[in-house]
Amino acid sequence: MSQEEVGVMRRLREAFGRMPDTRQPGKVLHRLDEVLLCAFCSILCDGDSFTDMEDFAQTQLGWLRGFMVLEHGAPSHDVFRNVFMMLNAQALLELVASWCGPLQGKHIAIDGKTLRGTRDAESGRHLVHLLRAWVDERSLSAGQVLCAEKSNEIEAIPRLLAALELSAATVTIDAMGTQPAIAAQIHQAGAHYVLALKANQKGALEAVQALFGDTAQEAAQPGQPALPAPPPAGALHRETLELSHGRCERREYQLLGCLEGFAKSWKWEGLQAVGKVRREVQRGRDGPPLVEQHYFLCSFKEDIGRFAALVRGHWSVENRCHWVLDVTFGEDHCQVRDKTAAHNFSLLRELVVTVLREHPSKLSLRRKRRRAALDPAFRAELLGPVHT
Template identity: 40%
Template sequence: MKAVSIMPLTQVFVSVSDPRSKRHTRHDLSELLTVAVCAVLSGVDDFVDIELWAKAKIDWLRGFMKLEHGIPSHDTIGRVFGLIEPDEFEAAFRRWVGMVVPVLAEDTVVAIDGKSSRRTASKGKTPASALHMVSAFAAGMGVVLGQRATAEKSNEITAIPELLSKLALEGCVVTIDAMGTQAKIARTIRERGAHYVLCVKDNHPKLLDSIRFAGVADPRGPLTPASTHETTNLGHGRTEIRRCVAYDATDRLYKGEEWKDVASFALIERVRTVGNKTSTERAYYLSSLPADAERIAKAVRSHWEVENRLHWCLDVQFNEDQSRVRSGYAANNLAVVRHIVMNLLRLNTTRKASIKSKRMLAATIDEFRAELLGVMT
C-alpha cells in the first residue's frame, strides 16, 4: 500500500485534551477519533460496529496512522467518548470547519435550530433529559457550521447566543424559529455582522399583534407594503402559492426599539390546494434586512433545509434517534462525529449520490473513502 497523509482532521483532533491517565493510555486519542470518523463515514452507527469495522480495515487505516496497539475495544471507544470534554470537541469541530469552509458567501442563510435525540435520556429520567443539540446549518451548502448541546429544549435561549458568538457570520442571514426570537439574540447576530430573520409567534403576543394588525386599527391608517413577492409551485398533485408582503414601517412594531437594527417585518402566506381542498397558513417575521419581500421569502424558505437536510437525514441515514448511547458525554461527542461525516459527504462533489449511497460507496471502496477524507496518496 502507498504511504498516505491525512487531511487536517487529525491535526485538529490533536488539540483535544486527552481525559485519560497517561500511565494507562495505550491508544492515541486523535487516532481513536479518526478511526471513529472513518467507521461512521462507512455506514457504522455505534461503538461495537466501529471496533468491528476498524479491525477489518486495520491495514488501510495504518496507511496514515500508526495504531501501535491495534484497534481499541468498543468499551474503550465508548468510555473515551464519554470522557472527552464536549466544549473542547465542539471547538475542534468549528476549527476544522473553518479550514474546509474558510469564508461563507455573502447572503448565505444560516439556519439555527435544535434537535433532540430521544433515546439518549438516562434510565429512569424523563424524555426531557435527552440530549438536545442546537446546530448552525449553512443552507444551500448543506454544511453544519457548529453546534451546542443543551440539557433540554427550553435551554435553547441560552445556547443560541453562545453558539452564535463562536461563528464567523459576517454578511450572512441568520434565521431562527419562534423560540429563538429574543431581543438579546437579535443583538448578538448584529454584533456578529449578520442580518436576522426571526419568526414571531404567540410567545411575543403584543409584538405579533402589532405585525398582524399593522395599520388595521391604527389611527395613522393602513399600511402600504414596501414590496411583495409571489411564487407558484406545481407538483405531486398539489398547487402551492407563496406570497410574501414586506413592510418598512417599524415604528408600528410593539417596542420595536428593543430589536437591534430592525428594518422590516413581513407576512408570508402559503395557500395549498390538493384536489378540491384549499388550506392557508400565515407566518410573521421580524428582520434587520430591508423590506425586500423576495430576499426575506428566500431566507424563510431556506430555513426549512435544516429540517429536511440535517435533522431528517440524521434520523433516517444515521439512525440518530435510535441511538441509546448515554454514558457521560458520549451522546454529545458522537453527534459531533455525525456532523463531521455529514459535512465530508456534502462537501464531496465528485459523485452525484445521496448520503446513503455515498456511505455505501465509502464502506466498499477504499479509494472513495480516502477521497472523502481528503487523504492524499
C-alpha cells in the same frame, strides 16, 4: 491507495492529534488521533455504534494501517466509548466549525434537536438537547451548545450567539428565540436577523397582523382557503409557485418597511421591517388547499428576494441536517446516553455528512455509506477531498 490519498488521511489525523488528550499517560494503548480516525471511518462506512467501530477496525485493520500505525491492533468498543466520553466536545466542534470558514455574508439558522436515544427511563427526560448554528451555504454547523437541564432554548441561544463571530452575517431563528434581548444581541454583533413571530409575543404579533390588514381571528385559522388580503401600500411583494411530487405550493412574500402603527417597535433593536409569508399547498385535485400565514421581524427592508431566500433557507437545518442524521445515520436510535459522548458522536456524524456531500457522485448518502463499507477504493475516493 495512492500517496496523495495517504497524505490526505495523515492530515486529517494531524487535525485530530491537535485535540487535548486528558487520559493518563502510561495507562492507554491507543493514540487519540488514531482512535478518532478509526471512528470517523467507521461512521463513514455505515457504522452507527461503538461496537460497529470495533468491528470496522478489526475487519479493516490492514486498510487502516495504510495511513496509521495502530501498534496495539484494533481498539475495542470500550476504548471508543471511553474516548468519546473523555474528549472535550468544544475541541471537536472547533474542527467542524473550521470547515465553515468566515461567517461574514453567510446565513446562520439557529435550531435545536433532541437526541431521542438519550431518553432516561426513570425520569422520562431526554438527556441531550443540542442547539445548532447551521450555516446554510456550507451545510455545516458553525457552533453548537447543549441546553441546560430543565431549561429551554431561550437560555441557550445567547450562549451560542456569543460564541460566534457574527459580523455581516444574517441570523434566522424560529419563534422560540424571538425575544427583544436576542434581537439586540444579534444587532450589536453587527449582524442582521429574521425572527419568526408567533403567539409567544402576542402584542408584537397582533401589531404586525394589523399592519398587513389581517385580523388575529383570521390568522389563527390555518387551513381555511380564504382570499389573501392585498399587500399594504409600500410593501415589497413576490410570489413563487412550485410543482413537485403531486403537490402544488404557492408562496406569497411581503416585506413592509413602514412601521407606523407598531407602537412598541422600539423594543426590537435594529428592526427595519416586518414580513409576511402566505403559503398555500394543494395536494391532489380534491379538497381545499392548506393555507398558512407566518409573520417575521426583519433588520433590513430593501430586499424582498433576500427575505424570501432566508425564510425558505432556514429549514435547511431540518431537511439537510436533522432529517439526514435521523434517517440516514439513525441518530435517534443511538443508545449513547452519556452527554459528552452523544455530543461528540453527533459532531463526527455531521463531519461525515459533509464529506459524503462533497463527493460528486449522485448516489444517495445512504448508498455512499454502504458502498464505502464494501469498496475500499470508493472509501479512499470519498476521503480524497477532505480539507484539514
